[in-house]
Amino acid sequence: MRQDLRGYFHQRKRPESVRLPNIYQDLEARRFLNWQSAAACCFSSEVIFVRRNPSRSTLLEEAGHALQFHQGIYNDIVGLGGNMLADVAMEYMIARVLQQNAKRWGLPSVERNETSARLRRFLSAARKHGGLSWDIRLKLRRSEKSIMRKLESWTGEFSKGG
Numbered sequence: 001m002r003q004d005l006r007g008y009f010h011q012r013k014r015p016e017s018v019r020l021p022n023i024y025q026d027l028e029a030r031r032f033l034n035w036q037s038a039a040a041c042c043f044s045s046e047v048i049f050v051r052r053n054p055s056r057s058t059l060l061e062e063a064g065h066a067l068q069f070h071q072g073i074y075n076d077i078v079g080l081g082g083n084m085l086a087d088v089a090m091e092y093m094i095a096r097v098l099q100q101n102a103k104r105w106g107l108p109s110v111e112r113n114e115t116s117a118r119l120r121r122f123l124s125a126a127r128k129h130g131g132l133s134w135d136i137r138l139k140l141r142r143s144e145k146s147i148m149r150k151l152e153s154w155t156g157e158f159s160k161g162g
Contacts, residue, residue, distance in 0.1 A: 045070035
């Protein structure tokens with residue numbers, strides 16, 4: 001039996017016909033997350049596993065990863081730097097998006113602090129893999145605004161200034 005959390009994201013408008021991912025919290029999801037010692041995991045543009053009562057930033061992060069898969073960002077980075085660097089780059093990108101929009105999206109200070117710490121860890125991990133080359137950084141920066149807009153559209157959190 002699955003519990004569908006897509007209701008968390010209410011749609012005001014479909015962001016360029018991107019379908020909301022299916023979010024699962026069933027026994028299979030819990031077993032996988034326990035095995036990975038993870039709070040959540042995004043498998044593709046369509047499937048996300050999360051634990052019971054996920055934080056707002058966890059849902060936003062995993063939805064952001066689903067958008068990365070949908071836009072082909074992950075595959076592009078794999079082509080530029082390999083799988084390990086792509087994993088780190090994807091986490092780094094979403095942490096940046098969350099950090100930059102934390103106040104506007106109403107993330108609690110505890111979650112903001114965790115995001116900042118994660119951002120530092122991912123930057124350090126990227127350095128261990130030789131750093132993020134200019135073409136990877138450019139690809140990530142170009143995609144950040146699109147990811148942010150689609151997350152806001154899904155959650156109904158539009159910026160007050162436009």
